Amino acid sequence: MLTTEKLIPSLILAAMSCAIGALFLALSGSAFAQDEPYAYACENCPANWENLAIDGNSCGGDNQSPIAFDASSTRGARSARLTLTYGTELVEPDMTLTNIEWGADASASSVRWNGEEYFFSQFHFHTTAEHVINGERSDLEMHFVNKTAEGAALVIGVSILVGAENGAFEPVTAALPGADLAVVDLRALLPGNLSAYAYTGSTTTPPCSANVEWRLLRNPVELSQAQIDAIRNELWAINDGFDNNRPIQNREGRRVSTTGKANKP
Ligand SMILES: [Zn+2]
Numbered sequence: 001m002l003t004t005e006k007l008i009p010s011l012i013l014a015a016m017s018c019a020i021g022a023l024f025l026a027l028s029g030s031a032f033a034q035d036e037p038y039a040y041a042c043e044n045c046p047a048n049w050e051n052l053a054i055d056g057n058s059c060g061g062d063n064q065s066p067i068a069f070d071a072s073s074t075r076g077a078r079s080a081r082l083t084l085t086y087g088t089e090l091v092e093p094d095m096t097l098t099n100i101e102w103g104a105d106a107s108a109s110s111v112r113w114n115g116e117e118y119f120f121s122q123f124h125f126h127t128t129a130e131h132v133i134n135g136e137r138s139d140l141e142m143h144f145v146n147k148t149a150e151g152a153a154l155v156i157g158v159s160i161l162v163g164a165e166n167g168a169f170e171p172v173t174a175a176l177p178g179a180d181l182a183v184v185d186l187r188a189l190l191p192g193n194l195s196a197y198a199y200t201g202s203t204t205t206p207p208c209s210a211n212v213e214w215r216l217l218r219n220p221v222e223l224s225q226a227q228i229d230a231i232r233n234e235l236w237a238i239n240d241g242f243d244n245n246r247p248i249q250n251r252e253g254r255r256v257s258t259t260g261k262a263n264k265p
Contacts, residue, residue: 018160059208063203066130118146163222
Protein backbone atom coordinates (compact mmCIF):
# COMPACT_ATOMS: atom_id res chain seq x y z
CA MET A 1 0.00 0.00 0.00
CA LEU A 2 1.28 3.43 -0.94
CA THR A 3 1.53 5.99 1.78
CA THR A 4 1.22 9.67 0.96
CA GLU A 5 4.94 10.04 1.57
CA LYS A 6 5.69 7.41 -1.07
CA LEU A 7 2.93 8.44 -3.44
CA ILE A 8 4.14 12.01 -3.99
CA PRO A 9 7.70 11.01 -5.07
CA SER A 10 6.12 8.34 -7.32
CA LEU A 11 3.92 10.94 -8.99
CA ILE A 12 6.90 13.23 -9.48
CA LEU A 13 8.88 10.35 -10.99
CA ALA A 14 5.98 9.43 -13.28
CA ALA A 15 5.65 13.05 -14.41
CA MET A 16 9.40 13.25 -15.02
CA SER A 17 9.47 10.08 -17.09
CA CYS A 18 6.56 11.39 -19.17
CA ALA A 19 8.45 14.64 -19.73
CA ILE A 20 11.61 12.75 -20.70
CA GLY A 21 9.56 10.54 -23.02
CA ALA A 22 8.00 13.59 -24.64
CA LEU A 23 11.42 15.21 -24.98
CA PHE A 24 12.82 12.04 -26.58
CA LEU A 25 9.89 11.90 -29.02
CA ALA A 26 10.37 15.56 -29.86
CA LEU A 27 14.06 15.01 -30.54
CA SER A 28 13.67 11.80 -32.51
CA GLY A 29 10.41 12.60 -34.29
CA SER A 30 8.49 9.66 -35.68
CA ALA A 31 11.55 8.48 -37.61
CA PHE A 32 15.18 9.32 -38.15
CA ALA A 33 15.73 13.04 -38.55
CA GLN A 34 17.64 12.22 -41.72
CA ASP A 35 18.26 8.82 -43.26
CA GLU A 36 21.90 7.79 -43.60
CA PRO A 37 22.98 7.91 -47.24
CA TYR A 38 23.32 4.59 -49.06
CA ALA A 39 25.65 3.95 -51.98
CA TYR A 40 27.23 1.21 -54.08
CA ALA A 41 30.71 2.03 -52.80
CA CYS A 42 31.49 0.88 -49.24
CA GLU A 43 31.20 2.04 -46.42
CA ASN A 44 27.56 2.47 -47.38
CA CYS A 45 27.54 -0.28 -50.04
CA PRO A 46 24.83 -2.97 -50.31
CA ALA A 47 26.55 -5.33 -47.84
CA ASN A 48 26.07 -2.65 -45.18
CA TRP A 49 22.64 -1.36 -46.14
CA GLU A 50 20.92 -3.39 -43.44
CA ASN A 51 23.01 -1.56 -40.80
CA LEU A 52 22.22 1.97 -42.00
CA ALA A 53 19.88 4.19 -39.99
CA ILE A 54 17.13 4.47 -42.60
CA ASP A 55 13.44 4.78 -41.80
CA GLY A 56 11.70 1.42 -42.28
CA ASN A 57 14.97 -0.29 -43.21
CA SER A 58 14.11 -3.84 -44.35
CA CYS A 59 17.36 -4.56 -46.22
CA GLY A 60 18.25 -7.43 -43.86
CA GLY A 61 14.74 -8.87 -43.97
CA ASP A 62 12.89 -11.55 -45.91
CA ASN A 63 11.77 -11.67 -49.54
CA GLN A 64 14.51 -9.46 -50.91
CA SER A 65 15.36 -8.60 -54.53
CA PRO A 66 16.99 -9.07 -56.97
CA ILE A 67 17.17 -12.85 -57.41
CA ALA A 68 18.67 -15.29 -59.91
CA PHE A 69 16.64 -18.09 -61.48
CA ASP A 70 16.48 -20.38 -64.49
CA ALA A 71 13.47 -20.22 -66.80
CA SER A 72 13.31 -24.02 -66.78
CA SER A 73 12.53 -24.00 -63.04
CA THR A 74 9.62 -21.59 -63.26
CA ARG A 75 6.04 -22.80 -62.81
CA GLY A 76 3.19 -22.37 -65.26
CA ALA A 77 0.84 -19.42 -65.29
CA ARG A 78 -0.06 -18.79 -61.66
CA SER A 79 -0.75 -15.14 -62.06
CA ALA A 80 -3.61 -13.58 -63.86
CA ARG A 81 -2.19 -11.72 -66.80
CA LEU A 82 -1.38 -8.05 -66.59
CA THR A 83 -3.69 -5.59 -68.24
CA LEU A 84 -1.43 -2.75 -69.22
CA THR A 85 -2.70 0.68 -70.20
CA TYR A 86 0.45 2.67 -70.81
CA GLY A 87 0.40 5.82 -72.91
CA THR A 88 2.33 9.03 -73.44
CA GLU A 89 3.41 10.82 -70.27
CA LEU A 90 5.34 13.99 -69.46
CA VAL A 91 8.09 12.66 -67.21
CA GLU A 92 10.28 14.76 -64.96
CA PRO A 93 13.70 13.52 -63.84
CA ASP A 94 14.36 13.33 -60.14
CA MET A 95 17.91 12.70 -58.93
CA THR A 96 18.09 10.17 -56.11
CA LEU A 97 21.28 9.20 -54.25
CA THR A 98 22.15 6.61 -56.89
CA ASN A 99 19.86 7.07 -59.87
CA ILE A 100 17.67 9.26 -62.06
CA GLU A 101 13.98 8.52 -61.74
CA TRP A 102 11.79 9.79 -64.57
CA GLY A 103 8.44 10.28 -62.83
CA ALA A 104 4.94 11.41 -63.77
CA ASP A 105 2.47 13.12 -61.46
CA ALA A 106 -1.11 11.84 -61.59
CA SER A 107 -0.22 9.44 -64.36
CA ALA A 108 -3.04 8.03 -66.48
CA SER A 109 -0.86 5.02 -67.32
CA SER A 110 -1.54 1.98 -65.20
CA VAL A 111 -1.34 -1.77 -64.81
CA ARG A 112 -4.25 -3.86 -63.57
CA TRP A 113 -3.52 -7.12 -61.84
CA ASN A 114 -5.53 -9.24 -59.46
CA GLY A 115 -8.26 -6.63 -59.06
CA GLU A 116 -5.85 -3.80 -58.21
CA GLU A 117 -4.89 -0.81 -60.35
CA TYR A 118 -1.24 0.22 -60.08
CA PHE A 119 -0.50 3.65 -61.56
CA PHE A 120 2.80 4.39 -63.26
CA SER A 121 5.05 6.31 -60.87
CA GLN A 122 8.53 6.40 -62.44
CA PHE A 123 11.10 4.50 -64.48
CA HIS A 124 14.85 4.19 -63.97
CA PHE A 125 17.80 2.02 -64.99
CA HIS A 126 20.40 -0.22 -63.36
CA THR A 127 23.75 -1.17 -64.87
CA THR A 128 24.53 -3.97 -65.18
CA ALA A 129 21.18 -5.74 -64.77
CA GLU A 130 20.05 -6.72 -61.27
CA HIS A 131 18.11 -9.92 -61.99
CA VAL A 132 20.06 -12.85 -63.43
CA ILE A 133 17.97 -15.11 -65.66
CA ASN A 134 19.46 -18.36 -67.00
CA GLY A 135 22.85 -17.16 -65.78
CA GLU A 136 22.65 -14.08 -67.99
CA ARG A 137 22.97 -10.49 -66.84
CA SER A 138 22.13 -7.86 -69.44
CA ASP A 139 23.96 -4.52 -69.74
CA LEU A 140 20.98 -2.56 -68.48
CA GLU A 141 17.78 -3.37 -66.63
CA MET A 142 14.92 -0.91 -66.73
CA HIS A 143 12.37 -0.72 -63.90
CA PHE A 144 8.86 0.70 -64.29
CA VAL A 145 7.51 1.34 -60.78
CA ASN A 146 3.70 1.29 -60.48
CA LYS A 147 1.75 1.91 -57.27
CA THR A 148 -1.80 1.57 -55.97
CA ALA A 149 -3.42 4.46 -54.11
CA GLU A 150 -2.48 2.61 -50.90
CA GLY A 151 1.19 2.41 -51.94
CA ALA A 152 1.46 -1.27 -52.93
CA ALA A 153 4.06 -1.65 -55.70
CA LEU A 154 4.26 -3.65 -58.90
CA VAL A 155 7.54 -3.24 -60.78
CA ILE A 156 7.96 -4.24 -64.41
CA GLY A 157 11.58 -5.13 -65.20
CA VAL A 158 12.90 -5.06 -68.76
CA SER A 159 16.22 -6.44 -69.98
CA ILE A 160 18.02 -4.17 -72.43
CA LEU A 161 20.36 -5.72 -74.99
CA VAL A 162 22.67 -4.19 -77.58
CA GLY A 163 21.03 -3.96 -80.99
CA ALA A 164 19.53 -1.45 -83.33
CA GLU A 165 19.00 2.16 -82.32
CA ASN A 166 15.61 2.47 -80.59
CA GLY A 167 13.73 5.65 -81.49
CA ALA A 168 11.31 5.29 -78.57
CA PHE A 169 14.19 5.94 -76.16
CA GLU A 170 15.32 9.05 -78.03
CA PRO A 171 13.49 11.47 -75.65
CA VAL A 172 15.22 9.78 -72.69
CA THR A 173 18.76 9.63 -74.04
CA ALA A 174 18.44 13.07 -75.64
CA ALA A 175 17.78 14.53 -72.17
CA LEU A 176 21.11 13.17 -70.85
CA PRO A 177 23.14 14.56 -69.25
CA GLY A 178 21.06 16.99 -67.30
CA ALA A 179 17.98 14.84 -67.57
CA ASP A 180 15.41 17.33 -68.76
CA LEU A 181 11.66 16.93 -68.90
CA ALA A 182 10.72 14.43 -71.55
CA VAL A 183 7.50 13.43 -73.32
CA VAL A 184 7.72 9.66 -73.51
CA ASP A 185 5.44 7.02 -75.00
CA LEU A 186 5.77 4.51 -72.17
CA ARG A 187 4.21 1.66 -74.15
CA ALA A 188 6.80 2.11 -76.90
CA LEU A 189 9.61 1.51 -74.37
CA LEU A 190 8.35 -2.05 -73.79
CA PRO A 191 8.57 -5.10 -76.03
CA GLY A 192 5.46 -6.13 -77.99
CA ASN A 193 4.98 -9.37 -76.06
CA LEU A 194 4.49 -8.66 -72.36
CA SER A 195 4.63 -12.23 -71.01
CA ALA A 196 6.62 -12.17 -67.80
CA TYR A 197 8.27 -14.03 -64.94
CA ALA A 198 6.47 -13.23 -61.70
CA TYR A 199 7.61 -13.36 -58.09
CA THR A 200 7.23 -11.40 -54.85
CA GLY A 201 10.27 -9.47 -53.62
CA SER A 202 11.41 -6.04 -52.53
CA THR A 203 12.68 -2.72 -53.79
CA THR A 204 16.37 -3.10 -54.68
CA THR A 205 17.43 0.12 -52.94
CA PRO A 206 16.93 1.07 -49.28
CA PRO A 207 14.67 0.78 -47.43
CA CYS A 208 14.33 -2.51 -49.43
CA SER A 209 10.60 -2.59 -48.70
CA ALA A 210 9.17 -6.08 -49.24
CA ASN A 211 5.88 -7.11 -50.86
CA VAL A 212 6.81 -5.75 -54.27
CA GLU A 213 5.15 -7.67 -57.10
CA TRP A 214 7.87 -8.22 -59.70
CA ARG A 215 7.09 -8.83 -63.37
CA LEU A 216 10.25 -9.43 -65.36
CA LEU A 217 9.40 -9.36 -69.05
CA ARG A 218 10.62 -12.45 -70.88
CA ASN A 219 11.40 -10.45 -74.00
CA PRO A 220 14.14 -7.82 -74.02
CA VAL A 221 14.22 -4.51 -75.83
CA GLU A 222 17.17 -3.42 -77.94
CA LEU A 223 19.07 -0.15 -77.74
CA SER A 224 22.13 0.82 -79.76
CA GLN A 225 25.51 0.66 -78.03
CA ALA A 226 25.60 4.47 -78.10
CA GLN A 227 22.22 4.71 -76.37
CA ILE A 228 23.26 2.16 -73.73
CA ASP A 229 26.56 3.98 -73.20
CA ALA A 230 24.76 7.32 -72.73
CA ILE A 231 22.62 5.88 -69.93
CA ARG A 232 25.46 3.87 -68.32
CA ASN A 233 27.84 6.84 -68.32
CA GLU A 234 25.26 8.93 -66.52
CA LEU A 235 24.71 6.21 -63.89
CA TRP A 236 28.45 5.72 -63.41
CA ALA A 237 28.89 9.50 -63.00
CA ILE A 238 26.28 9.55 -60.22
CA ASN A 239 27.86 6.51 -58.51
CA ASP A 240 31.57 7.42 -58.67
CA GLY A 241 32.18 4.82 -61.36
CA PHE A 242 30.36 2.00 -59.58
CA ASP A 243 27.58 -0.07 -61.11
CA ASN A 244 24.25 0.65 -59.43
CA ASN A 245 23.04 -2.89 -58.92
CA ARG A 246 22.32 -4.73 -55.69
CA PRO A 247 23.86 -8.22 -55.36
CA ILE A 248 21.67 -11.30 -55.81
CA GLN A 249 19.56 -12.08 -52.73
CA ASN A 250 18.53 -15.43 -51.26
CA ARG A 251 15.40 -16.81 -52.94
CA GLU A 252 14.38 -18.54 -49.69
CA GLY A 253 12.29 -21.07 -51.61
CA ARG A 254 10.26 -18.43 -53.37
CA ARG A 255 8.50 -19.60 -56.49
CA VAL A 256 8.92 -17.83 -59.82
CA SER A 257 5.93 -18.32 -62.09
CA THR A 258 5.18 -17.24 -65.61
CA THR A 259 2.32 -15.10 -66.80
CA GLY A 260 0.63 -15.44 -70.13
CA LYS A 261 0.79 -12.84 -72.84
CA ALA A 262 -0.53 -9.55 -71.58
CA ASN A 263 -2.73 -7.41 -73.72
CA LYS A 264 -1.36 -5.00 -76.27
CA PRO A 265 -3.52 -1.91 -76.07
ZN1 LIG B 1 15.25 -0.33 -59.76
